[in-house]
Amino acid sequence: MRTEDVFLFVKRFLIFILASIVFIVILSLPLARGGNKLPQDKLNNITYNMKHDNVVVINEIKVKVYRDKTNKIEEMNLEDYIKGVVASEMPAEFHIEALKAQTVAARTYAVTHIKSLGGSGCSKDKNADICDTVHCQAFMSKNDRMAAWPKDKSNYYWSKIEEAVNLTKGQVLKYNGEVIKGAYYFAISSGKTENVKDVFSAALPYLKSVESPGEEVAPKYKSTSAYSYSKLASIINEYFDKSIVSPSNLKTNIKIKSKTEAGGVKEIQIGSKTLKGSQFRSMLGLNSTHFSINFGKKDIQIVCTGYGHGVGMSQWGANIYAKGGKSYNQILTHYYQGVKIEQIN
Numbered sequence: 001m002r003t004e005d006v007f008l009f010v011k012r013f014l015i016f017i018l019a020s021i022v023f024i025v026i027l028s029l030p031l032a033r034g035g036n037k038l039p040q041d042k043l044n045n046i047t048y049n050m051k052h053d054n055v056v057v058i059n060e061i062k063v064k065v066y067r068d069k070t071n072k073i074e075e076m077n078l079e080d081y082i083k084g085v086v087a088s089e090m091p092a093e094f095h096i097e098a099l100k101a102q103t104v105a106a107r108t109y110a111v112t113h114i115k116s117l118g119g120s121g122c123s124k125d126k127n128a129d130i131c132d133t134v135h136c137q138a139f140m141s142k143n144d145r146m147a148a149w150p151k152d153k154s155n156y157y158w159s160k161i162e163e164a165v166n167l168t169k170g171q172v173l174k175y176n177g178e179v180i181k182g183a184y185y186f187a188i189s190s191g192k193t194e195n196v197k198d199v200f201s202a203a204l205p206y207l208k209s210v211e212s213p214g215e216e217v218a219p220k221y222k223s224t225s226a227y228s229y230s231k232l233a234s235i236i237n238e239y240f241d242k243s244i245v246s247p248s249n250l251k252t253n254i255k256i257k258s259k260t261e262a263g264g265v266k267e268i269q270i271g272s273k274t275l276k277g278s279q280f281r282s283m284l285g286l287n288s289t290h291f292s293i294n295f296g297k298k299d300i301q302i303v304c305t306g307y308g309h310g311v312g313m314s315q316w317g318a319n320i321y322a323k324g325g326k327s328y329n330q331i332l333t334h335y336y337q338g339v340k341i342e343q344i345n
């Protein structure tokens, strides 16, 4: 063997040895870390911790609910409270995506009332966060709600409510990173929702008039209230605490002055006074501010379209969108323009 050949042989041998070592080291690395198991375990652990942290934070939030019938305050977990609200505020036979949308709106509304989270509380009781009537939002305990449903459906209905709440656990509506103050919702629209400033006092960027089609199918979509001339005159005079109309001059003294973008009554003239449509609605207990007045021979008929104040999410509208394939996220961002669905914290 020539010297050059010996060098070449040694060189090739060393390269082979080196390559083998590199090869073995590369192969053995995953084994040294326990194969693919460890990274997956780590991943699971992180996911678990995130979920776990989340659960702890959400479950720590308590709400003091003023019970109207007993005049007592009951403290409960926020998520349990939300189940009792969704079960009372929306028919359980509604589509699951509509129930999820209702859950997020109800939770958002609750959070803005919980005093330990900087909320406003309820004016009915200074120690309470929220009450169980439509003054804040309706709430029933699980037992009461189950008893009010048909017996053969109550378990199915409650499990649907629980599913909607669990699938949206801790989620609220935020605008520019802040929980929104006006998570209003109502039963039935007249085809469009109301701009908040036409119904309540302040304007809010996420509460503008939006389309809400297809609600004619709702049972209370149209309603008629009839009053004798003397009855309506006496209600009005009682409201103003002085005689401003009489049965004989009612027809010429009531005039709709202006309407909202959604077609509701914005202002109504009664004698020399001007009322907001919402004030006229509460004076007579009408279903909505979307009304017309017919002066008949014997009585006065007020025909309303829709049910509720008309601001924010329409519950029937949400169900119609859900049945048409929209997700709760799409429903909520339609009724509350520009908001994001995020965790409370």
Ligand SMILES: [Zn+2]
Residues within 6 Å of the ligand: 122, 123, 124, 130, 131, 132, 135, 136, 137
């Ligand atoms: Zn209240």
